[in-house]
Amino acid sequence: MNSSETNSPIKDKSEEALTPIQWAEKACEALMFKFEPELLPPDRFHYHQGVFLSGMEKCWQETKNDAYYTYIKRWVDSQILADGSIKTYNTDELDDIQPGVLLFNLLEQTGDERYKKALYTLVSHLKTWPTNPSGGFWHKGRYPNQMWLDGLYMAGPIAAQFGKTFGESEFFDMMTYQAILMEKHTKDPNTGLLYHGWDETKAAAWADPDTGLAPEFWGRAIGWYPVALLEMFEYLPHNHKDKAKLTSILQDLLISLTKYQDADTGLWYQVVDKADQPGNWLENSCTALYAHAIAKAVRLGYLDAMYLPYAWKGYQGVIDTLKFDENGHVVIGQICIGTGIGDYAHYIARPTSENDLHGAGAFILMCVEMSLAQAKI
DSSP states (O other), X not given: OOOOTTOEEOOOHHHHTOOHHHHHHHHHHHXXXXXXXXXXXXXXXXXXXXXXXXXXXXXXXXXXOHHHHHHHHHHHHHHBOTTSOBSXXXXXXXXXXXGGGHHHHHHHHHOOHHHHHHHHHHHHGGGXXXXXXXXXXXXXXXXXXXXXXXXXXXXXXXHHHHHHHHTOTHHHHHHHHHHHHHHHHHBOTTTOOBOSEEETTOOSTTSOTTTOBOSSOBHHHHHHHHHHHHHHHTTSOTTOTTHHHHHHHHHHHHXXXXXXXXXXXXXXXXXTTOTTSTTOOEEHHHHHHHHHHHHHHHHTTSSOGGGHHHXXXXXXXXXXXXXXXTTSOEEOOOEEOOOOSOOHHHHHTOOEESSOHHHHHHHHHHHHHHHHHHHTO
């Protein structure tokens, strides 16, 4: 959608035959060409950059292409000052905590104490984060009492990795509580899907007056939740008291999502459960996150291998939408721009973008995970 007229569809069979990791590299190269490391939005430590560079870091781990590591480090070093302070970020938005996940690998590779100091600064904010009456994190300071699904991706993985890296076990309980509370109040028993958000006080304009729930199941928001859980599981103690509960939550959500995959394209819809409603459209970033999560859950033993074909079908569905620009760089389209909570009309009217940072990040995450799945065949 909204593709430039200079973009050409993928027709060459050699291009169609690229492996998943090669597609991940294509996306990294396209975004590195598009942006200098001082990525948009300018001078801000933010999850748009964080999710893209998290994908790039996973690509670097598989390919050992040092250009990716150098690119990540250059951006982080443009944001982390000599004394370990962070140049510009909002201390009351979970979105600005997320890029801290990039600091663990840099600390491991370099031993530079700036990264450790920045990690302590970021994660320590969570100890005093404002909460709703049930103890759920506000998504942003300007959204009192609102929990968004997105928030678990912004704070969960960094807190869990911090807990394991520095022996700060309180962060395990903190984030498993957030994950369980979020699912408890956003899960729809009929579909198994999670609503975009929940306001316990029911004060938000979008909140249902009886439940406080958001009106719809928005694709990308749902995607962040299982991706976050799987990242957390990599650092959470195997015998943690909440691990079994969260594993069940993960399984139920991913299995529920498979029922809404478009049979023809392999993609999922912007509003997940309303494929037949006027104006709804197929969206690439949520599809990439779902495919990633399903494949990773299978790889790590949380989901039966019978579900892996859904991931492959989603992966191929996204690949089938790709184009190339006049410079030969891949163009990832059908990506919903950043989106708050609203009604059906709100979601379907959202513009799409090409090579958007969180869309490209989701794509790279998917491709790297599908590469790992391919390696097991």
